[in-house]
Amino acid sequence: MAPVPSFPVKVGHIDDVQELKKIKPSSIPERFVRDMIERPKLATVTTPSSCSLNIPVVDLSRISNSQDFHNEIMKLSTSCEEWGFFQVINHGIDLDLLEKMEKIAMEFFMLPLEEKQKYPMAPGTVQGYGQAFVFSEDQKLDWCNMFALGVEPHFIRNPKLWPTKPLDFSETVDIYSREIRKLCKKLLKYIAMSLGLNDDIFEEMFGVAVQAVRMNYYPACPRPDLVLGLSPHSDGSALTVLQQGKCSSSVGLQILKDNVWVPVQPIPNALVINIGDTIEVLTNGRYKSVEHRAVTHQEKDRLSIVTFYAPSYEIELGPLEELVDENNPCKYKRYNHGEYSMHYVTNKLQGKKTLEFAKIYDN
């Protein structure tokens, strides 16, 4: 079963940030204003050390070339261990398709509010148009409009939430998702190789993988120093593939490395990949599901298109025995992924707190 909370959720009024921007309020509504500790530091005051760091870039064409294979797989391994994030170039996905996906996502967000509200995200759920992960009336809100759809397997789809406008929206999401699915399978093979495991291990274990797509639209914000585009979180997926909008050039994604928020500089035509909680658990913490967030910009808007790729809800998982020994004692319990998904989607985004579900604390 797809994870859906069964309890009633009262979230209060949630302002649509695109509409807010149009009425130009004299101040930012209180529900969006973050406590001091959470507020992002603007680029001008970001420490120089964090600015000079860049997440690694993995070139997939080098992995399929026998001469470069070893070095590139090593780079993939270091990226997953030290960063939990990397950008892939030469990923093989048709650039026109990426562009088309960006175009239809943008066209959707530019529709009148009444049209978008035909596909509402019900309080406490994660599919449709609105704000996900809001569970109470006093919870702070993100400066973001989201539109999310379950894609695979088909039973997680809610056909009522697939828009009829723009006309080619659903077809494009389907074609795009098929290509991203192939990429995820390929990446998981390489990740398995980088760990010295059988390259089919994840594919065989995952069953029919769950796949969802979320489009995040962050309008420009008059006070980016007070708000967050997206709250800090780690992803509950095995892998996440993130496409940053080309038209919107603002840098918005930040990852937490050694306690510093490091901005991810978009590389044209690259895709950002991050390790999700499932791979952290399976690798017994060797590959990290890293906390990340999005910030907004005073003048520029930003779009991101995010695919979550995860095992079937039926599977039981825990650290792979090959990655547990006396030097690396088992850090996570075994659990059912459907239960983890339910836990993930019924809790607010709060850094790495959701993964506490699986942690063993006594070693």
Ligand SMILES: COC(=O)C(/C=C/C1=C(C)CCCC1(C)C)=C/O[C@H]1C=C(C)C(=O)O1
């Ligand atoms: C920040 O994370 C998410 O929005 C998210 C949601 C994914 C989903 C949908 C949009 C539709 C129904 C399925 C699913 C829960 C996957 C993250 O996805 C992660 C979280 C879990 C758990 C997971 O498996 O993928």
Ligand SMILES: O=C(O)CCC(=O)C(=O)O
């Ligand atoms: O917009 C971004 O860059 C971050 C999106 C993200 O982390 C998510 O949707 O889970």
Ligand SMILES: [Fe+2]
């Ligand atoms: Fe994320």
